[in-house]
Amino acid sequence: MKHIVKIMALLVALSAFWISLLQTSVLPQSYTWLLPLYFIVSLGCYGLLMVGVGLIQFPTCPHEAILLQKDIVEAKGFLKEKGVDIGSE
Amino acid sequence: MIRNSMEEKEEKNKYSIIVPTYNERLNIALTIYLIFKHLQNVNFEVIVVDDGSPDGTQEIVKQLQQVYGEDCILLRPRPKKLGLGTAYMHGLKHATGNFVVIMDADLSHHPKYLPSFIKKQIETGASIVTGTRYVKGGGVHGWNLMRKLTSRGANVLAHTLLWPGVSDLTGSFRLYQKSVLEDVISSCVSKGYVFQMEMIVRASRKGYHIEEVPITFVDRVYGSSKLGGSEIVEYLKGLLYLLVTT
Ligand SMILES: Nc1nc2c(ncn2[C@@H]2O[C@H](COP(=O)(O)OP(=O)(O)OP(=O)(O)O)[C@@H](O)[C@H]2O)c(=O)[nH]1
Numbered sequence: 001m002k003h004i005v006k007i008m009a010l011l012v013a014l015s016a017f018w019i020s021l022l023q024t025s026v027l028p029q030s031y032t033w034l035l036p037l038y039f040i041v042s043l044g045c046y047g048l049l050m051v052g053v054g055l056i057q058f059p060t061c062p063h064e065a066i067l068l069q070k071d072i073v074e075a076k077g078f079l080k081e082k083g084v085d086i087g088s089e
Numbered sequence: 090m091i092r093n094s095m096e097e098k099e100e101k102n103k104y105s106i107i108v109p110t111y112n113e114r115l116n117i118a119l120t121i122y123l124i125f126k127h128l129q130n131v132n133f134e135v136i137v138v139d140d141g142s143p144d145g146t147q148e149i150v151k152q153l154q155q156v157y158g159e160d161c162i163l164l165r166p167r168p169k170k171l172g173l174g175t176a177y178m179h180g181l182k183h184a185t186g187n188f189v190v191i192m193d194a195d196l197s198h199h200p201k202y203l204p205s206f207i208k209k210q211i212e213t214g215a216s217i218v219t220g221t222r223y224v225k226g227g228g229v230h231g232w233n234l235m236r237k238l239t240s241r242g243a244n245v246l247a248h249t250l251l252w253p254g255v256s257d258l259t260g261s262f263r264l265y266q267k268s269v270l271e272d273v274i275s276s277c278v279s280k281g282y283v284f285q286m287e288m289i290v291r292a293s294r295k296g297y298h299i300e301e302v303p304i305t306f307v308d309r310v311y312g313s314s315k316l317g318g319s320e321i322v323e324y325l326k327g328l329l330y331l332l333v334t335t
């Protein structure tokens with residue numbers, strides 16, 4: 001099944017649920033009408049929240065940059081010794 | 090007992106490390122040195138696919154062949170810059186190992202992680218081991234806020250829409266069973282970052298066993314980036330494409 005079909009199915013199921021809520025009026029009608037709006041807004045909030053949290057917790061590794069510099073020096077030393085023409089950057 | 094059988098497997102396996110290069114004269118030399126440093130007692134070959142770099146990348150690779158042996162470093166150049174996706178396919182045609190590793194030559198993929206890819210594969214029997222920057226032990230260095238923001242945004246979007254089951258979709262440091270790579274790559278059409286995403290999403294949809302290992306990613310020190318332009322638009326298009334085709 002293509003992934004878009006899964007997502008569509010999910011949306012259809014949600015709409016069906018919503019329509020049944022509208023018809024049986026377990027909740028006040030005016031409230032039910034606003035549910036899709038709440039859904040979209042909360043989806044947006046979820047997205048923003050996830051991006052925000054991801055940014056705050058963004059894993060960084062400054063130490064790795066220092067280790068890499070050491071590796072580069074070591075590699076250049078070896079290669080020069082073997083006569084590989086790596087230039088003089 | 091377990092150790093013994095692991096060592097036996099390690100001996101039978103051969104790893105073909107495909108490294109596409111374009112103007113990576115210095116970087117490829119450093120990368121190859123580090124590969125040989127970190128992969129002792131492993132049967133492997135490095136396949137450099139160079140797209141006619143004007144900076145003399147191929148000259149350097151030939152010199153490295155003199156140091157490390159021509160059977161360990163294969164230079165499989167192409168006449169002009171034809172893009173990354175086809176570079177992998179080209180390298181794959183010449184691979185003699187039963188496993189293939191794909192990595193960048195710009196030192197943002199550090200060869201010191203190769204043993205952990207191999208170990209993970211042997212432990213789990215996975216078809217694909219993919220390096221991830223977004224779990225404990227992983228990380229990124231050298232990105233500005235904008236770069237981090239787009240990366241996080243792209244990730245959240247892709248996860249919400251595609252449910253891929255792996256944490257790092259656009260990373261390209263991966264180990265594949267050769268037959269699996271051949272199978273997956275033939276159904277991929279995207280370019281750039283989307284290509285990496287398409288590979289892993291298709292593999293996951295096909296039901297291949299995918300494992301992850303943490304890697305750190307230090308942004309390139311030498312040379313310049315070859316991807317660019319309207320990346321965000323391309324990415325969104327790619328996401329849509331994957332939604333309707335996988
Ligand atoms: N053969 C070949 N290699 C390429 C081509 N474009 C990029 N590469 C190589 O592919 C690897 C990844 O390319 P990069 O330019 O580093 O792309 P990136 O990692 O997304 O960008 P950076 O932020 O610069 O690191 C490097 O080893 C490049 O040399 C190409 O058209 N042909």
Ligand SMILES: [Mg+2]
Nearest residue numbers: 193195197309
């Ligand atoms: Mg890079």
